[in-house]
Amino acid sequence: MSHQYKLDMTMMLAVHDALRREMERLARVTATVEDDPRQILSTAAGWELFKIFLHAHHRAEDEKIWPVMQAALAARPDDLALLEAMEAEHAIIDPLLLDIDAALADREAGLERLHGLVDALHSGLTGHLKHEEAEALQLMDTTMSEEQWDAFGERQRDRIGDNAQRYMPWILDEMEASRAEFILSRLPGPLRAAFENDWRPTYQALNLWGGKDGVTASA
Numbered sequence: 001m002s003h004q005y006k007l008d009m010t011m012m013l014a015v016h017d018a019l020r021r022e023m024e025r026l027a028r029v030t031a032t033v034e035d036d037p038r039q040i041l042s043t044a045a046g047w048e049l050f051k052i053f054l055h056a057h058h059r060a061e062d063e064k065i066w067p068v069m070q071a072a073l074a075a076r077p078d079d080l081a082l083l084e085a086m087e088a089e090h091a092i093i094d095p096l097l098l099d100i101d102a103a104l105a106d107r108e109a110g111l112e113r114l115h116g117l118v119d120a121l122h123s124g125l126t127g128h129l130k131h132e133e134a135e136a137l138q139l140m141d142t143t144m145s146e147e148q149w150d151a152f153g154e155r156q157r158d159r160i161g162d163n164a165q166r167y168m169p170w171i172l173d174e175m176e177a178s179r180a181e182f183i184l185s186r187l188p189g190p191l192r193a194a195f196e197n198d199w200r201p202t203y204q205a206l207n208l209w210g211g212k213d214g215v216t217a218s219a
Contacts, residue, residue: 005141007149010183011171012137015057016129018171022050023122029209030118038104038111039210046208049170051097052163054125058090060156064148065140072143079139086136089128096121168195169203 025046030037041047066083073079100117103110140149160167168187172180184192 003138003141005137007141007144007146009137009141011153013133014171014175014179014183015053016133017175018173019050019054019057019129020126021174022046023125025209026050027118027122030114035210036111037114041100041210042104044209045206049163049166049208053160053167053170054093054097056156056159058093059159060152062087062090064152064155065144068148069140069143073139082135082139086128086132089124089131092124093121093128096124165194165199166203166206169200173203 026041029040029044032040066087069083070080073083096117100114100121103113103117106113144152157164168183172183175183184195187195
C-alpha cells in the first residue's frame with residue numbers, strides 16, 4: 001500500500017530503486033560463465049558508482065536521520081527498536097562491500113567466494129530497503145521536520161561530492177519517463193541544461209558493467 005507523506009520522499013524512493021536496479025546488474029555480471037566476473041567488476045564504473053552512492057546514502061542517514069529520531073523517540077521503545085534494526089542492517093551491508101572487493105583481488109579463492117558474497121549483499125540490501133520503506137519511512141515522516149529532512153538531503157549531496165554530475169543520470173537510468181521528467185522538472189534551468197547537454201551523455205558513454213550485464217546506461 002502506498003503512503004501519503006508530509007515530507008518529500010521523491011529522491012529517497014528514487015535512490016532505493018536505483019540501488020535495486022544496480023544490484024540486479026551486479027547479480028547478472030557475477031552469474032556470467034563466459035568471463036571471470038572478477039576481471040569485469042575490478043574495472044567496472046558501475047560497481048564504483050554503486051558503492052559511492054550507497055555509502056553516501058547510508059552515511060547521511062546515519063548522521064542526519066537516526067540521531068534526530070532517537071532523540072525525538074527516546075520515550076518510545078518500540079520505535080527505538082526499529083531504529084536499532086535500521087542501523088544493524090547498515091552494519092551488515094558495509095562489510096560485504098569490502099569483502100567483495102577483497103574477493104575481486106583474490107586470484108586463488110576469490111571466484112568461489114564472490115557468488116556467495118553477492119547473494120548476501122543482494123539479500124541484505126534489498127531486505128533493508130523493503131524494511132525501511134515498510135516501516136521506517138512512515139516513522140521518519142511523522143517524526144522529522146522539513147528542516148531536518150532537508151539537512152539529510154544536504155548531507156547526502158555533500159557526501160556525493162565530486163560525483164554529483166554522475167548522480168542524477170545514475171538515479172534516472174531506466175526510470176519510467178513520466179517519473180524521470182517530474183524529477184528533472186524540479187531542477188533549476190542551468191542544471192537541467194547541464195544534465196541534457198553534459199551529464200547524461202557523459203554517463204551514457206561509461207562502460208558501467210563491462211558490457212556484460214545486457215544493459216546499457218539509458219538515463
